[in-house]
Amino acid sequence: MARTLFRNLAVPVVILVLWQLLSQSGFIKPVILPSPLAILERLWTYLLPAQTFAESAGFSDWIWSSELLSDLVASMRRVLLGFAVGAGLALPLGLLMGTDRRFEAYLNPVVQFLRPIPPIAYIPLAILWFGLGDPPAIFLISIGAFFPVLINTITGVRNVDSIYVRAATNLGADRMTMFRRVILPAATPYVLTGMRIGIGTAFIVVIVAEMIAVNSGLGYRILEAREYMWSDKVIAGMIAIGLLGLAIDVGVNRVNNHLLRWHRGIES
Amino acid sequence: MNAHHIVKDMEAQTKPLVRAAGVNKVFGAQPGGVVALKDIDLEIRPGEFVCLLGPSGCGKSTLLNAIAGFSLPTSGTLEVSGQPVTAPGPDRGMVFQEYALFPWMTVEANIAFGLDIRGTGKEEKARIVDDLLDMLGLKEFRHRFPKDLSGGMRQRVAIARVLALDPPIMLMDEPFGALDALTRRSLQDELLRIWRSVGKTIVFVTHSIEEAVYLGSRVVILTYRPGTIKRDVTIDLPYPRDSNSPEFNAIKKDLASLVHAEHDRFALDERKGLTLD
Numbered sequence: 001m002a003r004t005l006f007r008n009l010a011v012p013v014v015i016l017v018l019w020q021l022l023s024q025s026g027f028i029k030p031v032i033l034p035s036p037l038a039i040l041e042r043l044w045t046y047l048l049p050a051q052t053f054a055e056s057a058g059f060s061d062w063i064w065s066s067e068l069l070s071d072l073v074a075s076m077r078r079v080l081l082g083f084a085v086g087a088g089l090a091l092p093l094g095l096l097m098g099t100d101r102r103f104e105a106y107l108n109p110v111v112q113f114l115r116p117i118p119p120i121a122y123i124p125l126a127i128l129w130f131g132l133g134d135p136p137a138i139f140l141i142s143i144g145a146f147f148p149v150l151i152n153t154i155t156g157v158r159n160v161d162s163i164y165v166r167a168a169t170n171l172g173a174d175r176m177t178m179f180r181r182v183i184l185p186a187a188t189p190y191v192l193t194g195m196r197i198g199i200g201t202a203f204i205v206v207i208v209a210e211m212i213a214v215n216s217g218l219g220y221r222i223l224e225a226r227e228y229m230w231s232d233k234v235i236a237g238m239i240a241i242g243l244l245g246l247a248i249d250v251g252v253n254r255v256n257n258h259l260l261r262w263h264r265g266i267e268s
Numbered sequence: 269m270n271a272h273h274i275v276k277d278m279e280a281q282t283k284p285l286v287r288a289a290g291v292n293k294v295f296g297a298q299p300g301g302v303v304a305l306k307d308i309d310l311e312i313r314p315g316e317f318v319c320l321l322g323p324s325g326c327g328k329s330t331l332l333n334a335i336a337g338f339s340l341p342t343s344g345t346l347e348v349s350g351q352p353v354t355a356p357g358p359d360r361g362m363v364f365q366e367y368a369l370f371p372w373m374t375v376e377a378n379i380a381f382g383l384d385i386r387g388t389g390k391e392e393k394a395r396i397v398d399d400l401l402d403m404l405g406l407k408e409f410r411h412r413f414p415k416d417l418s419g420g421m422r423q424r425v426a427i428a429r430v431l432a433l434d435p436p437i438m439l440m441d442e443p444f445g446a447l448d449a450l451t452r453r454s455l456q457d458e459l460l461r462i463w464r465s466v467g468k469t470i471v472f473v474t475h476s477i478e479e480a481v482y483l484g485s486r487v488v489i490l491t492y493r494p495g496t497i498k499r500d501v502t503i504d505l506p507y508p509r510d511s512n513s514p515e516f517n518a519i520k521k522d523l524a525s526l527v528h529a530e531h532d533r534f535a536l537d538e539r540k541g542l543t544l545d
Binding site for chain 2: 163166172182261262
């Protein structure tokens, strides 16, 4: 236990100490690579509320004057909105394409053609169509979430073991029951995998979208910091992005494990 | 009650529940396809426990699937309760070798599935499910998911799921084939107990001679490709049967010679790479 902890921490600690020493000695210029302590300090001031606490303004005003918190919320809101749009369109479409061969034959060529185009490549079009602000950002994020959910949903429906369909037919299931109580739950593991990938992609795209289309959020903030040559804030922002990404993934994983508690190979 | 009525009653008693006449099943393009069933004539009367016995590829599962309505005959007449079989239905509950429980449903929900479809009222549903959980010793497992159950327990749930709809016929496709010997025997005994207490007609597919003689009131041996009926034997031994008794072993030996001849033909084809399942 203690040995594992030592092994896990040894390399990061050595890196951080070396890095701190190199920066302190003036060997590396702070604007190129600020010291870990400077970054930590910057992260702290980034998090602290900008206003002093005033009884009249109230607690929530004070909390939300924190730049980091409002950036986190702004980015998170876009991820969720974009994901809701993308996954919300992909899920019914995927279910249809998975169950209906004819429907799939019509749509599959278009899907296969559009799928390899990275969401980032839609940036110019997004700005032409939607201008600046949230709409192009949500558009880009939804494209990022759309395809993973679509492809996995189709695969999930395709891979439903025919034995379940036979058993349900034998017990008298009609088409609606079959879909709702057999096909849908049987496809859930795939659908949720698609959603996990989709929300990961959405998170990548939100940072890029914020760099070009809006003036709030984590992506916007680190680009802004670069203009002032605040490399400590750039890295502080990157750390915040990493932590948010990790939190999203852990959260999604928790939800998945709960929804798939019936599934083999998932513990607890 | 006059004589007329008595005759009527006797007719109802002996009227076959399942009637196959000249049933053929060919897989693939015909001619040239694999003939799985050829000229099957079979009548199964209410309350019988019929074991379909034979080696792999003898068409015993094909016949069961035809009765279930999953895979209809290529030609011939196949009737259940006097009606031609056209589709699967809850009057012919099927128990699969691979259990086929819905893994996303608890034991309880699996058993209630057919009743949900039928639209059975809440209270009656609860009563039926409780009775079945009781009957099959599944009470403590009602809220478990299938992945947390042993093979024997899973097959109990599958049997309960079928019994919930109270079908006149229960179709069983090598249901105990994947179980260890001890679990298998206890499930066989349980099945016999259920069969005798609820008065179902059971059609049971197996490749085990011992199992067929232990369970069946009648054993139908099929030939290997094309599947025809080689022998149709009524087993008169009283239940519960003693698998060590000389009478039991005499019957077993008698049937074994018939089945082994078919198995040898199967093994020959297998070596030539001709078996396709």
